[in-house]
Amino acid sequence: MTExxxxxxxxxxxxxxxxxxxxxxxxxxxxxxxTDTCAIAFIEVPVGNYAFGYHYxxxxxxxxxxxxxxxxxxxxxxxxxxxxxxxLCFPTGEKGAHVLSNSSDTEPLVFIxxxxxxxxxxxxxxxxxxxxxxxxxxxxxxxEIPAETK
Numbered sequence: 001m002t003e004x005x006x007x008x009x010x011x012x013x014x015x016x017x018x019x020x021x022x023x024x025x026x027x028x029x030x031x032x033x034x035t036d037t038c039a040i041a042f043i044e045v046p047v048g049n050y051a052f053g054y055h056y057x058x059x060x061x062x063x064x065x066x067x068x069x070x071x072x073x074x075x076x077x078x079x080x081x082x083x084x085x086x087x088l089c090f091p092t093g094e095k096g097a098h099v100l101s102n103s104s105d106t107e108p109l110v111f112i113x114x115x116x117x118x119x120x121x122x123x124x125x126x127x128x129x130x131x132x133x134x135x136x137x138x139x140x141x142x143x144e145i146p147a148e149t150k
Contacts, residue, residue: 005030009042009067009110017052024051031115039115044108045071050101051113057092058123060115064088064100069109072101092118097127 007029014025024045031039043064045051054074070083075090075098082088082100090096102109121136125145133142 012042014044019053022049022053024049029112037117037120039113039117041113042067042110043113044110045069045100045102046108047102047104047106050099052099053126054097054099054128055124055126056090056094056097057115058125059092059119060117060122060124061092062090062096062098062116063114064090065112065114067110067112069102069107070104071109071111072103074099074101094125097125 007027009027012027012029014027016023016025024043027042027044029040029042030036043051064087066082066084066086066088068084070081073080073082073088076095081103088098088100090098100109100111119136121134121139124133124135126132127145130145131142132145134140
């Protein structure tokens, strides 16, 4: 960041993400570009959906603050119930694998996603679907997980 940023959740535009019949929205506060060392976004997950899919980062630590709603966190330690007020912190690597699903029957799950990158390039692994994504300066692609690392 190079300047002060003040944004209000209710006044920000959403970018809707759709993957495999699953939908959620992202409201970027700061960052998100490969050159940024910090990224912060509000994430809203409708009833019955999840955000991003089960994954872990090679070079980014991540933390979620649950603003409202309730969810099920699937992580390397199994499933955990989470709710408004909870702070979730994920280390890099397989121990930090996670996906957050909305478990409410009536309200969206809203959380703040904080990413801190140790490097300008990150490898995000999606073990459930056998893919990995490489994002960095002048590089962005998705590929199959090599057989020797599965």
